[in-house]
Amino acid sequence: TAGSGPTFLSLQDVAVETTGHLVVIDEFLKAILRVDPLTGVRSIVSDEQRGSGPLFGPFLRSVVVEASGHLVVVDGTVANGRPIIRIHPLTGGRTIVSDASVGSGPSLVVPRGIAIEMTGELLVVDRVLRAVVRIDPISGDRRILSDDTLGVGPVFSDPVDITVENTEQIIVLDMGLRAIVRVD
Secondary structure: OOOOOOOOOOEEEEEEOOOOOEEEEEOOOOEEEEEOOOOOOEEEEEOOOOOOOOOOOOOEEEEEEOOOOOEEEEEOOHHHOOOEEEEOOOOOOEEEEEOOOOOOOOOOOOEEEEEEOOOOOEEEEEOOOOEEEEEOOOOOOEEEEEEOOEOOOOOOOOEEEEEEOOOOOEEEEEOOOOEEEEEO
């Protein structure tokens, strides 16, 4: 009821731009929206009508903001190759960062959460791989950083979200373990 613009239908994730504006994923709209936190005014950043490049599938899951201001989203849609997509913040243009055909390394199966390290590398948690996957933001190459064979401590059961502390420690939210797990 606050602000104007497209009505939210199925929100999935939120991130904050350096301007203080919020960017949100609406899975049902297959869109990324920008929200003015003071007025509530909402506008489309990227969807089927705004921005060029590959269209979003129905399983948009997570969004982060790169230091450049570009947005990066996780699209868990099988038909789309489960891509990680970069979005230009002004034009809404979309490019694939990593998917089944871009980059090398283990394929993402059910990617869910995404975070950015201070180095600019992307971190994605995959629910089926039960792993933290590091993605090179330029080449799209993927490598497993932590799973049941790498590292010590609790084995991931159902990792669904990820963030990076200012100490560069990785924090994973695992629904199966009902725990928050710190990864070095």
